[in-house]
Amino acid sequence: MINKAHVSQGGSISIIGKGKDKTFIDGDSISFIFDIKADSIVYLHNLTIRNCKSTNGGAIINSGNLSINNCNFENNYATSYGGAIYSEYGANLNIVNSVFNNNYAASYGGAIFGYIIKLNNCNFTNNIVDSNIIYSSDANSFVYNCYFINNTINSTSSWIYSTLYMNGGSIVNNTFINCSAPNSDSTPILYIGGNIYLKNNTVINCFNKNNLSFIKSDWANFNSNLTFFRQFNCQC
Known part of the structure; x- marks a missing residue:
């Protein structure tokens, strides 16, 4: 547990590895690794965190x-x-240049569940979930320059299930490849709500059980620039 008054009293904690191919933190399939309490400021660099469970x-x-x-x-x-990370309401999560591979959650957020989530230049591959690979619900969130490859939504429901769910924020310069919802008629790509800005996102071979690929929206106001590849029926 990390429970320090950094915000109110100053300071931070940095945990720096020698490289993500050299420094490994392993949960041995029985435990989580970090519980970061409110008011703490923590930086993680150059690590691989694997085989954790909670x-x-x-x-x-x-x-x-x-x-x-x-x-x-x-x-x-x-x-x-939150298969890898669960970020509470009011917490801040910033991730750059990182990879999320083969993580799983039984409910929401196969890789990440949170509210204020800021992602830049990250890859999400081979993650599995019943609902969303990433779940974010805050207007300050953004997802920039990320790749989503071979992620699977397992649910049979058509509710808010997708690779990326965002209720507010920006989704810019991302690529979705071979993401699927093989048992659902929901979207395999994006489910959006609130005020959303979409620009320069590309979708390649992403389909639900009906061979459809589309953006699903709940009362969203959004500007979009989205490119689909391969011929299919698109509802957007």
Whole structure:
């Protein structure tokens, strides 16, 4: 547990590895690694965090201010929300240059569940969930320059299920490849609500059980620039 009064009293904690191919933190499939409390400021660099398990946040539960750079999250599991990371309401989560591979959650957020989530230049590959690979619900969130490849939505429901769910924020310069919802008639790509800005996003071979690819919206106001590849029926 990391429980420091950094915001109110100053300071931070940095955990720096020698490289994500050299420094490994392993949960041995029985435990999470970090529980970051409110008012704490934590930086993680150059690590691989793998084989973790918890109810919410397979590897990390964040209630404070967490920044991640050049890290891998592999084979992490949550029995409820956030296969790799669960970020509480009011917490801040910033991730750059990182990879999320083969993580799983039984409910929301196969890789990440949170509210204020800021992602730049990250890859999400081979993650599995019943609902969303990433779940974000805050107007300050953004997803920039990320790749989503071979992610699977397993649910049979048509509710808010997608690779990326965002209720407010910006989605810019991302690529979705071979993402699927093989048992659902919901979208395999984006489910959006609130005020959303979409620009220069590309979708390649992403389909639901009806061989459709589309954006699904709940009362969203959005500007969009989205490119689809391969011939199919599109509802957008």
